[in-house]
Amino acid sequence: MPVDSRAKRVGLALLLLVYTCNQWSRYSIVFLGGVATPECPARTSEDVCAVKEVPLCPEFQCVSEECRACQSCLDDAGTEHFNLKYAACISSTQYGILAGYGYMVIFCVTGLAAGRAADLYNRKHVIAAAAAGWALFTALQGLSSNFGVLLLSRVGMAFCQAFSSPPSLSLIADLFPSDERAQANGIYSFGIYLGNGLSSLSLVMAQLFGWRAASLVIGFASMLSSLLLAVFVSEPRFDATAAPAAVAATVSTSSEQASVSGSNHGAQTPLLQDHDHHREGESHADAGEHDEECELPPPPPVTQGKAMSLGATLSIIVSDRPTLFLFIAAPLRFLGGFAVGAFLPQYFNRRFPSYSSQYSTLNAILLSVAGASSAYLGGFLSDRWRRTDPRGAAWVPAIAGACGFIPFLGVLFADNFYLAMFSLMLEYLIAEGWFGPAISILQSRLPGTVRGTSISIYMFVAGLVGSLAPSALGKLDDGVSWTGLRFYLALFVGVSYLGSSLAFIAVACVLHDPAPIDSHASLRRHDS
Template identity: 35%
Template sequence: MAREYPSLAVANYGLALLTLIYISNQWSRYILNYLYAVPYDDDKENKAERISIAYACDLTTSEYGILTGYGFSATFVVTGLFMGRAADKHNRRNIVTIGCYIWNLALAAMGMSSNFYELLIFRLVLGFGEAFSNPASYSMIADLFPPEKRPQANGIFASGVYVGGGLASISESLAEEMGWRYTCYLTAAVGGLLCTLLLCTMSEPPRQNLDEMDKIEEEDEAVQGSQEATEVEEQAEKPSQQQSTLSVIKWLLTDPHTLVLFIAASVRFMGGYAIAGYLPYFYDYAFSSYSTQYSYINAYVVAFGGFCSSWGGGKITTLWKESANHEDPSRRWPGAEKANYYVPMIGALLGIPFICICCLASDFYVSLCVGLFLEYLVAECWFGPYMSALQEGVPPTMRGLAVATMMFMATFFGSLMSYLIGEIYDALVDDGYSHKVVRYLVLYSVVGTYAVSALLFYQASRITPATAKASGSTSETTSLLHQQGSSPATAGNGSEPA
């Protein structure tokens, strides 16, 4: 008999705690973006040393691009693959807890740094620790909430990136008040308290996929009753032990539906990295007299706009999908079965005109409160529905590694965007261009990546997931879980009209 999902109270508490830790995760990750943007006066050396990480560590724009890009992702993406597999096999609560302690210790160590190379080492350690979090967290959420509730739950969890980004923005003002080093210490202390709370108050949720496997085995035995079916069942008893990491990755990268989703997220992340990495720098140059206002207003824009968009995207997707089961045909929304794909696509397209306003407006408040706020409000709805599409498209025993592989690709290409913008910016400034050229680098990067990602989300909606192909037969589903080493064509490929 299949296990029941945890009670609503237990599920909501687990989601709330995981979301708070994710907020800490993103605050720690993006704090450097805003500490680097703290303005300083070269003539006031002591104050500049205290408030500006750029001055204290003598950072160039190219070095900053490395720190926010591959200086973080080099360890994050590789470790994430191993942590994704670990999330499929080991205690996920403990994985998140250990990672949380590691990244907060690394952040505290960053506060003691005095040059680029020390920052680079501790950023790499921070990336290593943060890689523990997402695969295990999304895997736990999938076991806390049934499929019809996952888009909204994933959307709430994904909102942590915006609240964390908002806190990172406030860190710019904190650095001006208490110094950039103590700002790092404060952020690390908050994260340490949260991971202690997780360790002491939350238990590992039961894995629902084990019950799905039990159900498959029971139905196969009842329907087939043959020795061949029994042998398949015996193989399915411990799938996670028999599936090697490389064979699962091979399956994920050769399944058309999953691969297109990976590429779509990677392109979309490139736009997000351009915004997170270089908009603070843009506002510092374009509206230098508004540095204090920017810190607080941007925190509201990112945290409130992003949270509302992420929560709303999950809620709208859930309602859209549920409308397919309405008794009254007139109350069924068109394309309900594809809502997980259409919401990210629509959000990316709607974000394009508002990022144009953000980058091109000559008025500070129009740029930030209209352009950037509305961009966050409409465009950041995508991740919750996207994660639901990814989770539903792969067998349950692959979910952790699927999330890790997606994060590997998305972070790699997002970091590439950060690096390229930094290199191009330095080259243009050296050739005599104004520092404000950064506005066009951000604009073209975001518009291009949003448009391409929207096309890819639409393309993914036209490809039938292999799990859906196999859903008509329990024996096919069981077989699918053991086909990682073979071409996904045997599990079912193809596309259907949207």
């Protein structure tokens, strides 16, 4: 039974809510550590305090009088209460680890298991448990007092958040037909921009009541999203295995009834929880309802058929040229996204230090409105374009990347704060429409029994490569100069946006190849 439109809307909205909290929690460290510190007398670029001996925290053992004067100034201004980096004694290199590989290595490796879980188990339960887990680790972030505890919170957060996107995107692929998936994926990716927008507002929250309290608020929001998902969303019954049909056959007294039940492969029930298990007028061809009416145990909680092995999944991926080029394009695009997410707030904090609050508020608005609009328009245009030309799903991200780099240069080289923010709005509006179309290509070309695992491999490769940016920038950045940081941001984002644009063009050129989703149909039936 197809999923009704109201159930799809509510289900997608709740998945979006969870993903928004995911991104809010994940990037909160960027802004909680980006609260502007006071312009103390001993923090000029010419002074030894800012060059050789920077007081990282109240416990830092200063040697020079200049350092002690700087430390006293920061303490008197209450910097420990507002700024995570100063309170936890974190250097720029350590910050790069926390924002980069300290998080992403665990996130990427765990994501492989998350994809497998999405193919085998109840996806709603996986997502809800993950959200509850990262809520607790976000609270631990608020209790951290040194680099070690912060690293532990980031590792735990990464482990739990890895179980969010693969099952969510797999679920969306089952809820929406192929000609609606890019748009649905685009709406789901709103969470990136809404979450980052809320992360940006975390800077204001830290200024108002401290970074620790802000972390606890974010953790509470994540826990609430987990509860809402658990209560109001259920796993759609995707009858791709023989198990439901077999149960129906034991209940049915005729082979015809068993045949009808077994033929309902791919039928779905509404996504909302239905507490009335005996609603009149519903089809008895659904094997799950046969089980309830005859008071027999339900079939095993496998919703997408028997998942293929990891080796079989990799074989399908490498045999498909569009998918292979997609696995090149996405990591390149992530490289720039991670660089911007981790170090653009640091750049604005140094370049326009007196506009710290304005940046936090405007960036939140721009991310939420321009970024989300771009994600929606990218999916919308892709779905419309591919109705006449399947290559449209690849051309949209290719154009977005090439054109989006131009306004980003305006962000970096504008001397006026508001001109820089206007350029940032244009960059968000143009460049962020790539994710939905890219995922829709992956969803449409791969069999349902490997979607979760394939998406997790996709995120693993993209995230691992993308993490190079914050880690490398943390090493290259001197923690003081905005001109040096501007150069490195331009370099990383240029390679990312232009390189991914070329890779997406390559995807478009080979997208006419037959999709593995068709050539592996017999293998799916054999596995089930």
